[in-house]
Amino acid sequence: MADPIVHMENITKHFGPVIALNGVSFDVKAGECHCLLGDNGAGKSTFIKTMSGVHKPTSGEIMFEGRKMNFASPRDAMEAGIATVYQDLAMIPLMSVTRNFWMGREPKKGFFIDFDKANSTTMSEMKKMGINLRSPDQAVGTLSGGERQTVAIARAVYFGAKVLILDEPTSALGVRQTSNVLATVDRVRKSGIGVVFITHNVRHAMAVGDRFTVLNRGKTLGTAARGEITPEELQDLMAGGQEMAQLEGSLGGTV
Amino acid sequence: MSDNGNGDGGALAAGGPDDERIKKTGGLRQWLIRPELGGIVGVIAVFIFFGVLAGDSGMFNAQGIMNWSQISAQFMIIAVGACMLMVAGEFDLSVGSMIGFAGISIAMFGVVWGWPMWVAILITFAICMGVGAINGVIVVRTGLPSFIVTLAFLFILRGFTIFIPQTVENRTIIGGIEEAAEGDWLAAVFNTDLAGWLFRWLADIGVVDTFSRGTRAGEPVISGIPMLIVWAFVLVIIGHVVLTRTRFGNWIFAVGGDAQAARYVGVPVDRVKIIMFMTTAFCATVFACVQVFEFGSAAADRGILKEFEAIIAVVIGGALLTGGYGSVVGAALGALIFGVVQQGLFFADVESSLFRVFLGVILLFAVILNTYIRRIITGER
Amino acid sequence: MKSFLKTVAAAALVAATPFMAVADGHESQRYVLVSHAPDSDSWWNTIRNALTLAGEQMGVEVEYRNPPTGDIADMARIIEQAAASGPDGIITTLADPTVLGDSIRAAVDAGIDVIIMNSGTPEQARDVGALMYVGQPEYDAGFAAGQRAAGDGVTSFLCVNHVISNPVVAERCVGFADGLGVELGESMIDAGQDPQEIQNRVMAYLNANPDTDGILTLGPTSADPTILALEELGLAGDIYFGTFDLGENIVAGIRDGVIQWGIDQQPFLQAYLPVVVLTNYHRYGVLPGNNINSGPGFITADGLELVEALAGEYR
Numbered sequence: 042m043a044d045p046i047v048h049m050e051n052i053t054k055h056f057g058p059v060i061a062l063n064g065v066s067f068d069v070k071a072g073e074c075h076c077l078l079g080d081n082g083a084g085k086s087t088f089i090k091t092m093s094g095v096h097k098p099t100s101g102e103i104m105f106e107g108r109k110m111n112f113a114s115p116r117d118a119m120e121a122g123i124a125t126v127y128q129d130l131a132m133i134p135l136m137s138v139t140r141n142f143w144m145g146r147e148p149k150k151g152f153f154i155d156f157d158k159a160n161s162t163t164m165s166e167m168k169k170m171g172i173n174l175r176s177p178d179q180a181v182g183t184l185s186g187g188e189r190q191t192v193a194i195a196r197a198v199y200f201g202a203k204v205l206i207l208d209e210p211t212s213a214l215g216v217r218q219t220s221n222v223l224a225t226v227d228r229v230r231k232s233g234i235g236v237v238f239i240t241h242n243v244r245h246a247m248a249v250g251d252r253f254t255v256l257n258r259g260k261t262l263g264t265a266a267r268g269e270i271t272p273e274e275l276q277d278l279m280a281g282g283q284e285m286a287q288l289e290g291s292l293g294g295t296v
Numbered sequence: 297m298s299d300n301g302n303g304d305g306g307a308l309a310a311g312g313p314d315d316e317r318i319k320k321t322g323g324l325r326q327w328l329i330r331p332e333l334g335g336i337v338g339v340i341a342v343f344i345f346f347g348v349l350a351g352d353s354g355m356f357n358a359q360g361i362m363n364w365s366q367i368s369a370q371f372m373i374i375a376v377g378a379c380m381l382m383v384a385g386e387f388d389l390s391v392g393s394m395i396g397f398a399g400i401s402i403a404m405f406g407v408v409w410g411w412p413m414w415v416a417i418l419i420t421f422a423i424c425m426g427v428g429a430i431n432g433v434i435v436v437r438t439g440l441p442s443f444i445v446t447l448a449f450l451f452i453l454r455g456f457t458i459f460i461p462q463t464v465e466n467r468t469i470i471g472g473i474e475e476a477a478e479g480d481w482l483a484a485v486f487n488t489d490l491a492g493w494l495f496r497w498l499a500d501i502g503v504v505d506t507f508s509r510g511t512r513a514g515e516p517v518i519s520g521i522p523m524l525i526v527w528a529f530v531l532v533i534i535g536h537v538v539l540t541r542t543r544f545g546n547w548i549f550a551v552g553g554d555a556q557a558a559r560y561v562g563v564p565v566d567r568v569k570i571i572m573f574m575t576t577a578f579c580a581t582v583f584a585c586v587q588v589f590e591f592g593s594a595a596a597d598r599g600i601l602k603e604f605e606a607i608i609a610v611v612i613g614g615a616l617l618t619g620g621y622g623s624v625v626g627a628a629l630g631a632l633i634f635g636v637v638q639q640g641l642f643f644a645d646v647e648s649s650l651f652r653v654f655l656g657v658i659l660l661f662a663v664i665l666n667t668y669i670r671r672i673i674t675g676e677r
Numbered sequence: 678m679k680s681f682l683k684t685v686a687a688a689a690l691v692a693a694t695p696f697m698a699v700a701d702g703h704e705s706q707r708y709v710l711v712s713h714a715p716d717s718d719s720w721w722n723t724i725r726n727a728l729t730l731a732g733e734q735m736g737v738e739v740e741y742r743n744p745p746t747g748d749i750a751d752m753a754r755i756i757e758q759a760a761a762s763g764p765d766g767i768i769t770t771l772a773d774p775t776v777l778g779d780s781i782r783a784a785v786d787a788g789i790d791v792i793i794m795n796s797g798t799p800e801q802a803r804d805v806g807a808l809m810y811v812g813q814p815e816y817d818a819g820f821a822a823g824q825r826a827a828g829d830g831v832t833s834f835l836c837v838n839h840v841i842s843n844p845v846v847a848e849r850c851v852g853f854a855d856g857l858g859v860e861l862g863e864s865m866i867d868a869g870q871d872p873q874e875i876q877n878r879v880m881a882y883l884n885a886n887p888d889t890d891g892i893l894t895l896g897p898t899s900a901d902p903t904i905l906a907l908e909e910l911g912l913a914g915d916i917y918f919g920t921f922d923l924g925e926n927i928v929a930g931i932r933d934g935v936i937q938w939g940i941d942q943q944p945f946l947q948a949y950l951p952v953v954v955l956t957n958y959h960r961y962g963v964l965p966g967n968n969i970n971s972g973p974g975f976i977t978a979d980g981l982e983l984v985e986a987l988a989g990e991y992r
Contacts, residue, residue: 116562127560133553135621135670144550145561147543154543359761359787367754466842471775510786510806517787587750591776600746642758648742649716 044107045070046203046235047092047123052101054087061087062098063259069204069235074226076238076246078279079256085239088256089208092237093125094118106203124197125206128213132189134182138174139163141181142196162199170195170225187218191225198229205229206237211245223249241279243272255279331614331622334665335629338612338658342633346640355643358495358504362518368635369528370583371609372628376535377579378606379627383539384572385552385619386435386442390427390449391580391606395599397453398424398584400461403470403594406477408461414482421581427453428577432570442573450603458596474592486527486582487589489520524586528628531579535624548572553620608655609634612662614669621670633658706766706959707738708952709759713772713796715747719989720944724795726990727945731952739952740764749773753780760784766955768948771797774805781805790958792951795944799968808964811950813942813972819849819893821973822919822940823856826891829937831857831917834891835882836865839875839899846895849921853893864889868899875902876909883910891917897924904930923976928985931978941984942972945991 045068054062062084069075079085090096092103094112103110105121112118115125132141139156142163148155160177167174170191181189190210197205207226211219226249230236240246246253254264255278262278346355354360374391381388398420406416431449435442461468477483498504499516507513539545550558551568559565583602588594613630615622637658641651710728714721725741732739742759744751749772757780759767767784771777771793785791785806793802794811802810826834834857836850847865854861866882868875879902883889892907894900900920907913913935920927921940930936950969958964976984984992 115560119562125560127557133550133557133620135553135616136549140546140549144546144558145563147546149543153537153541154546156541354762357761357763359757363754363758363761366757469773471773474775505787507783507786508788510782512786517783591750591753591779593773593775595749595773595776597746598748598750600748639754639758642740642742642755643762645738645740648740651745 045104046106048104049092050102050104052088052091052098052103054091054096055099061259062091065101065256065259065261067092067254067261067264069237071203071235072230072233073251074230074236074238074249075252075254076240076250077254077256078240078243078246078275080241080279083256083279084259085241085256086208087259089125089206089237089239092118093123093206119200122201122203123206124200124202124204126190126193126197126208126210128209132181132193135180137178138167138181138184138192139177141192142166142199146200166195166199167192170228171221185218186214187221190214190222194225194229198232198234202234204235204237206239208239209241210238211240211242219245243275243279246275247272331666331669332626332629333669334614334662335612335623335626335633337665338633338662339629339636342636342640346636346644350640350644353643353645355640358498359517360639360643364636364639366522366524367639368632369522369525370586371605371631371634372528373524373531373583373586374576374579374602374606375609375613375627375631376531376624377576378603379610379613379615379622379624380535380539380548381572381576382607382610382615382617383552383619383622384548384569385555386569386572387446387607388428388431388573388576389443389446389603390431390453391576392599392602392604393450393453393457394424394427394577394580395584395587395602396457396596397427398581399588399594399598400457400470400596402585402588403473404460404464407470407472408465410476413477413480417482417486417585420584421578424577424581425574428574429570431577432573435573436566436569454596461596468596469593470595471593473588473594477589483585483589486523486585488523490523490526492520495520522586522590524590527582527586528631531582532624532628539624544568549620551619605634608659611666612659614662614666616666616670630662705737706956707740707764708732708766708768708955709740709742709762709764710794710948710951711752711755711759711767711769712741712743713747713749713752713770714743716743716745718747722989723944723991724948727948728952730991731949735952735956737952737956749776753777756780756784760787760789764789765959766790766792766951768792768794768951768955770795771801771805774801778805781807790955792955794947794951794971802968808958809954810968811947811954811971813970814968815845815848816852817970818921818940818942818973819852819854820856821852822849822893822938822975823853823858825856825938825975826853826893826917826919827857829917831891833859833886833889834864834893834917835879835886835889836861837868837875837879837892837894837899837903838865839868839870839895841867849895850893857891870898872898872902872905875899876906879903879906880910883912883916889916892919894918894920896920896922897927900924900930900936901926904935907935923984928981931976931981934978938975938977940973941976941992943974943992944971946971 048068050066052062052065053060065088067077077085077088087096091098094115094117110121139159143159148158163177164174172188172191181192184192194205210222214222223245226236226238238246238250250267252264252266253270253275255262255275257279378388378391401420401423402416405411405419406413427449431446434440434445458468461470495504495516495518499506504516504518507515507517539548547558547563547568550563551565555565587598609630610622610627611617611630612633613623613626613628615627637654638651641654642648712721712724728739728741742755744755752772753776756767756769756777760783767789769781769791774797781791782805791807792809792811793807797810797812799810799814834853836853838847838850840846850865851861854864866878868878892903894903901924904913904926907916907918918936919938919940920936923939923941927936927939931939950971954965
C-alpha cells in the first residue's frame, strides 16, 4: 500500500494539569480501515478531536499527504479531506435528509438553494449506500440509527473525504443495523477512502479492520495488522491486561 | 423506531431500485407534514367559529375586516422575527421593551432634538439592531439561556425608555411626531395608505360605508391599505423565502436543531444566532415605526407584553419551543388566529376578561395539535 | 387522540356559549365603554359596576372594553373595533388625544355618538367631535371646593402640591383660590413626593404663616403627611382641612374630624350618566346642553358610612 494519508506522530494533549494524550502515533492509508480500540476514558475522543481539528495538539506532528498540517478549525480539517462522523451529533432529526446531507454546503442556484440538484443527488448517493429513501423530504428522525450513520457517511464521502473518522458508529445499534453499517464501512473502504474506525467492540473491529491500534491511558500500545493478532489479545490490551483475563474467565469468555 | 415496513435495515438489504416496500407518498401526506398545517386548520376553525357567532356584528364589514387585519398584521411583524429566532433555538423577551424603546428613540431624535425624521429612523434602527446584536453576543459568548439574557434586557430597555424622556423632557409621552414627520420620505414608508382609489370605488358601488358627517363626509370609512399590513406581508414573504429557500435558512434550522452538529459541518453557529437576534430587533423597530407614525406619539409604556404575544403567535403557528422546527407562514397564520380571536371576541360580545381564557385554551390546543403532527413527521415517540 | 381533540373542542364551545350574547338585531340601543385602564387597575371596577347598573336600569345593552396592558395604541384599535361593530354610541376616556383623536373622530364621522368620560377636558372632547364631557374638570372642582371653604369661613389657605410638574393637577389649587376669592400667590408649595419632606414643608409653612386657616391637599400622597404635620403642631381639628381623592388615612381623618371633607370625582356617575344621556338622546332626542361634572362630590363625616360600605363597588 501507498504512503499514509494522515500520519500522526507522538501526539500529546494536555488540558491544564490533565494529560489526555501522552504520545499517540497513528496513521491511515487510502483504502484501508484502521481500527482504533480503547476502553472508555482511554483518550479516544480527544484523539478524534485532535485529528479533526477541534483540538490543537500540545506537541507532536500531524502529516497530511506528506505535508505538515496545523488545523485551526474543524472546517480546515474538513476542507483538507478529513471528515468525522460523530456518534450522536451527526444528524439533526427534525430536518429532512436533504437538508442534513447538504448542511453547511448547500448547492446554490442564484440566491436560493438548488433543491432539484440537492434532492436528486441525495437520493442517488443514498442509493449507492444501499438506502432507498421514501422521499428526500423525509425527516432524519424517521430513519433508524444505522440509516442515520449511513447518511452521515454518504455525506462525508460525497463531499470528497479522503479520510473518514467514525466515532463509535455501532455502539448504539442493534445487530442488524450494526452489520449494515459495517457493510457500509466496507463499501467506503473499497472506494479508496481511508477509514478510521473507533470502537471498544473487538468483534466489530475484527469484522472490517485491516489494522488495529489500541489506545490505553492516553498512549498507543502499538499497531497490528489483520491476522497478526487475535481478538482475545486485543481485548486484553484494551483493558490493560491481567484483571481482564480473570474477569473474562469468570464470565465464560462472553465479553 | 416505528417499524413501518422499511424501517431498520430493511431498506439496506433490499437495495434494488424498485423496492416494492417503499410506500409511494401521495400529495396528501406531503401536505400533512407541513408545519403550517396546524395554522391552516386553526384559521379555518376560527373563521367558522366567528362567522357563526359574530357574522352580523360588523366583524366582517369593511371596517371590521380592517380592524382585525391591522391587529393581526401587528402580531405578524413581530412574529416573523420571533419565529426565525425560535427556529434558531433562542427566545427574545425584550421585543416588547424594544418597541417602546424604539418609539421613544424616534421621538427623542426626531422631535425633541429636531433631527430630520429619516435620520432619526435610521439611527433608531441602528441602535435597536445594535442592542439585538448585544443580546446575541452575550447569549453565544456566555452560553446562558437567551430566556434570561433577554429578560434582563426587557428591564434594561424599559428602564431607559422611561428614564431618558423623563430626564430630558419631564414626561413619558412625546407627541408632535406627525408634524415633525410631515413630508419625510422615510416616515412615509411606515405610514401611507395605499390603493385609496380602490376603496373610493368600493364605496361608490356600496361595498364600503362612507362617513356620514364631519369634514370627511362622503369619503369611504377606509382610506386605503395601511403600510402596517404591507410591511407584515413583505416581512412574512421575505422571512419565509429566507428560511425555506436559502442556504442561510438551512443554517437557521441547523443551528436550532443541534448547534453542535451544525458547528461540526462548518455552519457559523454564533453568527447565525446573532443575526437572528438582530432580526427580531429589526422587526420590533418596524413595529414601533409603524405605530408612532400612525398615532403621532411615542410613550414609554408602549409594547408591554408584546414579546409574549409574538411567541404565542409563533407557537400557535407550529414552531417548536426547543428550536429547529417552524414556519414563518405558520407564525403568520398564528398571528392571524390571535388577532381574529382577540377582536372577534369583542365583536361576539364576550366579556373581555375571558379573552385570556380563550387564549390559553387555543394555545394549549395548538401545542397539543402541533406536537401530534410533529410526531407523525419525525416518527418520534 | 382524535376523539380527545374533539372533546376539547366541544368542551370549549359549550363552555363559551353562556357568555355569548345573542345578536338580537339591535332592538335596544347598544353602547360600548372604552377605558384606558389595564386589567390590573381595580379603581375601574366602580365604572364597570355602574355601567352594568345603568344598562339594566335603562334597558340597553352595554359593553366594557379596555386594553389589557393599558397600552393606549391598543386602545385606539379597540375604539376602531367598537366603531366597526356599529353601536349606537361609544363612551370613552381621552387619555391621549394625539393617539386616540383620529379613531374617535372616525367613529363620530361614521355616525356614532361619542361621550368622553374621566380623562380629557371639555375642550378636547369638543375637539374630537364628542357630544359632551362627563368628568371632573380640575379647575371647576377646585373652584367648588374653594366656594365651600369660603362659606365655612376660610380666608387664607395652603395648597400642598406633590405633583408640581403636572399643570393639570395644579389647576385644582388655582380654582380653589378663585373659589375662595383670594390670590393664589405663594400659598401653593412644591411639596415633593417624600412623606418626610412633605411633612416638614407643611410644618415650615405653617410656622412661617401662622394666620393660615385652611389647607388643601391634592391626594393621599400629600394628605397623609399633612395629617401628621398637623398632629405634631397640635393643629389637628383646629385648621380647616380639605383634600382631593380618598384613601384609608383620609377616611380615618374625616372620621376623626381632622379633615373636613374629601373630594370624590364619583366614577360611578362617569359611567352611569353617559349611558342615561345617550339612551334618552336616542329614544327621545333630548340632550343636556352642557358638559356634566361628575364631581366634586364632598365626602364628610356624615356620609362616611355609605362610602365605606360601598367602597370598591359603587364608590
